[in-house]
Amino acid sequence: MLNDFRKTLTKVIHLRSIIGYNGLVFALKKTPVIGKILPDALYRTTALKVIYWIFHVIKEVFVLFIGKILGLGLIYGASLLLRSAYTEYEMAPGVSGAELFSCFSLFLFLIYALCGMLVNNNYFRCTTEKEYLVFMLRMNAKKLNNTLFIYDLAKLVIGYLIAGIVAIIAGAPFWLWLGIPILAVCIKLLGAGAQAFIYRVKFKNNKPMKRNTAALLVGLLAGMFAVPAVMVVFINGYYIPVSILLAVSGVLIILGVLGFIELSRFGANLHRKALAANIVRAEVERYKEPDTTKQFKKIKAKGTVKGDKKGFDYLNALFVRRHSRILITKTVVFTVIAVLIIGLVIFSFISSYNKSFGTGNCVHMVFSNLLNFILFGKYQDVLQPYVEDSAYSFFRYLATTHLLALMIPVSIYDNSFKSTQAFFINCDNSLMTFSFFKQRDKIIKLFDIRLIQLCKFNIVPAIVCGVAVNLVLFYTGGQDYPFQYLLTFVIVAALSVIESVSSLALYYLFQPFTTTVNVKGGAYMAARIILGVIAVHIFWIPVNSLLLAGVLVVFTAVYVFVLRKLVYKKAPKTWKVKA
Amino acid sequence: MEFVISHLVKSYGSKQVLKDVDFVFEEGKIYGLLGRNGSGKTTFFNCINSDIDFNSGSFYLRDDNDGGKQIELLPEDIGYLVSTPTVPEFMTGREFLKFFIEVHEEITPDRTIDEYFDYMMIPEDDRDRLLKDYSHGTKNKMQMLLNIIASPKLMLLDEPLTSLDVIIAEEMKNVIRSQKQGRITIFSTHLLDVAVDLCDEIVLLHNGRLEPIDKSNLGDSAFKDKIIAALRDQNDA
Numbered sequence: 001m002l003n004d005f006r007k008t009l010t011k012v013i014h015l016r017s018i019i020g021y022n023g024l025v026f027a028l029k030k031t032p033v034i035g036k037i038l039p040d041a042l043y044r045t046t047a048l049k050v051i052y053w054i055f056h057v058i059k060e061v062f063v064l065f066i067g068k069i070l071g072l073g074l075i076y077g078a079s080l081l082l083r084s085a086y087t088e089y090e091m092a093p094g095v096s097g098a099e100l101f102s103c104f105s106l107f108l109f110l111i112y113a114l115c116g117m118l119v120n121n122n123y124f125r126c127t128t129e130k131e132y133l134v135f136m137l138r139m140n141a142k143k144l145n146n147t148l149f150i151y152d153l154a155k156l157v158i159g160y161l162i163a164g165i166v167a168i169i170a171g172a173p174f175w176l177w178l179g180i181p182i183l184a185v186c187i188k189l190l191g192a193g194a195q196a197f198i199y200r201v202k203f204k205n206n207k208p209m210k211r212n213t214a215a216l217l218v219g220l221l222a223g224m225f226a227v228p229a230v231m232v233v234f235i236n237g238y239y240i241p242v243s244i245l246l247a248v249s250g251v252l253i254i255l256g257v258l259g260f261i262e263l264s265r266f267g268a269n270l271h272r273k274a275l276a277a278n279i280v281r282a283e284v285e286r287y288k289e290p291d292t293t294k295q296f297k298k299i300k301a302k303g304t305v306k307g308d309k310k311g312f313d314y315l316n317a318l319f320v321r322r323h324s325r326i327l328i329t330k331t332v333v334f335t336v337i338a339v340l341i342i343g344l345v346i347f348s349f350i351s352s353y354n355k356s357f358g359t360g361n362c363v364h365m366v367f368s369n370l371l372n373f374i375l376f377g378k379y380q381d382v383l384q385p386y387v388e389d390s391a392y393s394f395f396r397y398l399a400t401t402h403l404l405a406l407m408i409p410v411s412i413y414d415n416s417f418k419s420t421q422a423f424f425i426n427c428d429n430s431l432m433t434f435s436f437f438k439q440r441d442k443i444i445k446l447f448d449i450r451l452i453q454l455c456k457f458n459i460v461p462a463i464v465c466g467v468a469v470n471l472v473l474f475y476t477g478g479q480d481y482p483f484q485y486l487l488t489f490v491i492v493a494a495l496s497v498i499e500s501v502s503s504l505a506l507y508y509l510f511q512p513f514t515t516t517v518n519v520k521g522g523a524y525m526a527a528r529i530i531l532g533v534i535a536v537h538i539f540w541i542p543v544n545s546l547l548l549a550g551v552l553v554v555f556t557a558v559y560v561f562v563l564r565k566l567v568y569k570k571a572p573k574t575w576k577v578k579a
Numbered sequence: 580m581e582f583v584i585s586h587l588v589k590s591y592g593s594k595q596v597l598k599d600v601d602f603v604f605e606e607g608k609i610y611g612l613l614g615r616n617g618s619g620k621t622t623f624f625n626c627i628n629s630d631i632d633f634n635s636g637s638f639y640l641r642d643d644n645d646g647g648k649q650i651e652l653l654p655e656d657i658g659y660l661v662s663t664p665t666v667p668e669f670m671t672g673r674e675f676l677k678f679f680i681e682v683h684e685e686i687t688p689d690r691t692i693d694e695y696f697d698y699m700m701i702p703e704d705d706r707d708r709l710l711k712d713y714s715h716g717t718k719n720k721m722q723m724l725l726n727i728i729a730s731p732k733l734m735l736l737d738e739p740l741t742s743l744d745v746i747i748a749e750e751m752k753n754v755i756r757s758q759k760q761g762r763i764t765i766f767s768t769h770l771l772d773v774a775v776d777l778c779d780e781i782v783l784l785h786n787g788r789l790e791p792i793d794k795s796n797l798g799d800s801a802f803k804d805k806i807i808a809a810l811r812d813q814n815d816a
Contacts, residue, residue: 040592299669299709311681315670318678322669430665434725435654436682438629572654576630 068159079104091237117191141271186256193259334413396476416503587636598787611778658731668711
């Protein structure tokens, strides 16, 4: 039996090391720059495998220390502190220090172990190595589960015995040092045995074997509520006598023995079924997880394109119609929130006015001022409270000299990145196999159509942003020169175009996406980061909005022109499916 | 018209997949590009279709009627049918066909959209459904149809019959045969019987090189044995 255990464990550890090592090399080879340098020979380099093994062993020991020694060590440490506090303040007269220590340690350990049993019960969890060994290499599932379980229990016992030495030095009784590891093993057996029992009953009733999430929840809640409750108990000087704790421990040990019996009766076939059920469950859960590709597959089946759109215009119009949810949700959400904020600002204005000038003519004054503003660009001095307010002065300063900071809301509402992903996943990825799609003229034609489309998506939130800035200007003294309000819209529109054309051009020049929504291009990410860093540095520069609008209009025109040229020249080579 | 490949080399890191591909394909013939799994058939096609860069070599069209003039192979000269058909899932078959004909301004379609569907035997109830709901075989037919409409000079067919049912595979074979005139067709497969059944010439892609096989005994068992022997590595012995 010992020989069997040794053989199985050797196979598991060997496989674990192969999976770990190959996974590490694979990850390294996928890393930009480094990946290109590393040769395939890494997979068979014995020296590196040995180094990996050394690290693997260190990690195992580290986990042992952290998980077991530290866990129990903390319990013993807390018990020591409590003992000294109880002794100092004579909260437990007539009880020896050793007994007090045992009370605290055992009590805390029982809570710790029982919560652990519910939360961390991995006996039937199907890991990668279990999947390979049982379902590909046809290993006996029971033998494998038991071997790994015994290995875990051995680590647990060793870790607890080492931690117990500290307790012995601190004056804990010998039985506690030996008893806690035994109790820990029995609680583990109880957890695994209970799970086996539930599986066996369910299997008998042809019900799917699934992890008991209710138990998990109870464990988590118990953990959450136990700590404050225990604190209250201790602060008030209470403690549970050792005899009661020993009785509870005795019950748990008996239940652990029953768990052991249950496990020994649990056949190899059931073990295999439980592991298989675990795989299926993991797959289902993986499927349930917010799948990033799923959102791109929400294609509206109904609706068509009206009018006489042809060719790429037709393609784009159909794409937008069938993907409206993906393409405009973000901008709609932004717009709604921004409109609400603007509403609050207007409400605040009316409310302030109301306080200063009374309810009677409040609405009339507000609207007559708005009308005055719209018709003549002027307003009366009713806005004086805002003009004098230091907070509003600050906002005015921003609205007149820091409009480049509008890049922040623009980058929030602009959906170009996600739109380019949707373009690739649901359209370009498939059309790239057709030669016409890679012709320069056609590439640039579709690029232009898409750029206009992305800019159209941004019109409404851009106007909303412009309105918000202009409201600040309006409430704090109005425009400094003619057309300042209009220039705000020009600035935000130009920033929107810059944001959209950047995302779109980067997509055409680096095409970083895969069909599983991953971003694979290191150059693409680097380019985005560089652009981001430049933007962060630029938008703090104070610029008068008149000057800014002029510069931005020219810059946007040049920027779009240059990027279009680049796309025209490079995209036939760069805009393709990643091999 | 000929398609000339001259000393084409493609490597992935230290692994040389195409060592020295040097071959001339003639118009009006279906070439069966036969190779083992992983021999580089798809890599070869991807190089020609400019989906991946190659290390060295060149390829071009040669017009025999014009004194062997070399003509650059442009993207629009190539039709590429991949084994796993990818179609824009958000469009219906009819919408996709309409769009495809419209963007190919240089083509004057000789049929209506429904006649094209009929030609490819695409059922009527499929024509106005989203392409994402098409079966693998119908997606494959759509892809073939689009390549037929585009009428390329060079047709690359990368294992197009893989995982098609018997009926659709037979229909596709007939279409491929009927489309071979006026163009060069290269049909890659790892299935010997398919290659023998469909192709006029057999070319082996073996050890990174293209090797023509004498077609005189195409079809008899000795010929098959010869191909198998040629494809077998020394390591397999």
